[in-house]
Amino acid sequence: MLTAGEIAEQIRTGQVTSREVTEQLLDRIAEDTAVNAVVEVRREYALAAADQADAAVAAGAGGGASAIGPLHGVPMTVKDCFNVAGLHTTWGNPAFAEYVADRDATVVERLQRAGAIIVGKSNVHTMLADFGQTANEIYGRTNNPADLSRTAGGSSGGAAAGLAADLTYLEYGSDLVGSIRLPAAYCGVYGLKPTNGLVPQRGFQVPGTPYLPSELPNLSTxxxxxxxxxxxxTALRVTAGPDAPYAWALTPPRHRHLSDFRVGVVTDHPAAQVSSEVGDAMAEAIDRLARSGAKIVDGWPDEVDAGEQAEEFGRQVGLFFALHGGDPTELTVDELLATERRRMIARAKWQQYFDEVDVFLCPTSFTVAFPHGSTTIDNQPYDAQVFWIAHASLTGHPALNLPIGHTKTELPVGAQVIGPWHEDDTAITFAELLAG
Incomplete structure (x- = not known):
């Protein structure tokens, strides 16, 4: 399966037309009866946009990525929670089944400005409320393309499954409790939770809720x-930066050769003991890293208690929902300030660690994709999935899932790469180099 960048290059150079690529993608979506990743499409719009993209290439605009957008003519989908003018935004909730957006979310505007063609929406868990699975009463359940009896993860399960099943070339999701990284790991694709606040969230709101920028703690990314x-x-470059048109540029990576990286590594923890399948894949990835000449630093950052920080993240999630319309908190002002202080202390400790280490490598989840309906996984609690993604979520550091292999039964395994604050491309470049 080709990447978005490869398809964009083929369209720019005339090897294929956007019309051909888009029509074939829409046909694959229409023919899918098993994965159920893409839940709404706009075929006529997509094909008209593809024709316009081809006309631009034919007119001579295809001289390079600088002449036309880096995603010129590439068909893609976005998670159902993002507003796309003319399409439903349901959040998987029957109460919003008839809601149709009248304007695009900021990320949708920016993707289209970069040349992408938003052909439709991918499935979500009801109100994005589950990190381990994707199902709702409107569109049903999304299945893992590697094994239909297993989860695609949540709540961006449709996004990850769509990529893995060749039903889209690029996706945009959301991540509060690992909702990008966990599905990406279970489906064998890449997924980035950027530095918190880096990508504007206008148009990523529950229907009927106004967009109000907030300085209060916001773990959602x-x-x-x-x-x-x-x-x-590419996707981060074209979507990140302040909502207003201020100048912004992606910070360059610290290194461009794998051998130059200093890599912190942790492969297991009693709070979420990794399965042998995940452990074996992690060991192989670390062996590749060692052979490259990179410096490997074992263990958690100094003064970081991983278990305590994971528990603190759980408390912060509860506070997040209280601040965003959920059950009110009974915390006093002093207690609220104390929670924010703990969050900032955790961020400072990790950022100090990144003065001496470039990236941190650990599992994305302790397990591979598990059977639908599981309440315990590998004899561990369902919520153990949260442990490995909790630390970057608490501190706001960029973190991504990197596919690192497959089990004997061809289930994907993922590793998590955490990078320094606002140095997202350091984590991305490391993942790119390690993948080879």
Whole structure:
């Protein structure tokens, strides 16, 4: 399966037309009866946009990525929670089944400005409320393309499954409790939770809720899913930066050769003991890293208690929902300030660690994709899935899932790469180099 970047290059150089690519993609979506990843499409719009993209190439605009957008003519989907003018935004909730957006989310505007063709929407878990599975009463359940009896993860399960099943070339999702990284790991694709606040969230709201920028703690982040690390970089470059048109540029990576990286590594923890399948794949990835000449630093950052930080993240998620319309918190002002102080202390400790280490490598999840309906996984609690993604979510550091292999039964295994604050491309470049 080709990446978004490869398709864009073929369209620019005339090897294929956007019309051909888009029509074939729409046909694959229409023919899918098993995965159920893409739940709404706009075929006529997509084909008209593809014809316009081809006309631009034919007119001589295809001289390079600088002449036309880096995603010129590439068909893609976005998670159902993003507003796309003329399409439904349901959040998987029957109460919003008839809601149709009247304007595009900021990320949708920017993707289209870069040349992408938004052909439709991918499935979500009801109100994005599950990190381990994707199902709702409107569109049903999304299945893992590697094994239909297993989960695609949540709540961006449709996004990850769509990429893995060749039903889209690029995706955009959201991540509060691993909702980009966990599905990406279970489906064998790349998924980036950018530095918190890096990508504007206008148009990523529950229907009927106004967009109100807030300085209050906001753990929720939106970011791309893709079939390559390079596609993550492209998508981030065209969508990140302040909502207003201020100048912004992606910070260059610290290194461009794998041998130059200093890599922190942890492969297991009692709170979420990794399965042998995940452990074996992690060991192979670390062996590749060692052979490259990179410096490997074992263990958690100094003064970081991984278990305590994971528990703190759980408390912060509860506070997040209280601040965004959920059950009110009974915390006093002093207690609220104390929670924010703990979050900032955790961020400072990790950022100090990144003065001496470039990236941190660990599992994305302790397990591979598990059977639908599981309440315990590998004799561990369902919520153990949250442990490995909790630390970057708490501190706001960029983190991505990197596919690192498959089990004997061809289930994907993912590793998580955490990078320094606002140095997303350091994590992306490391993942790109390690993948080879």
């Amino acid at each position: 939106i970011g791309p899913l893709a079939r390559s690390a390079a596609d993550l970089r």
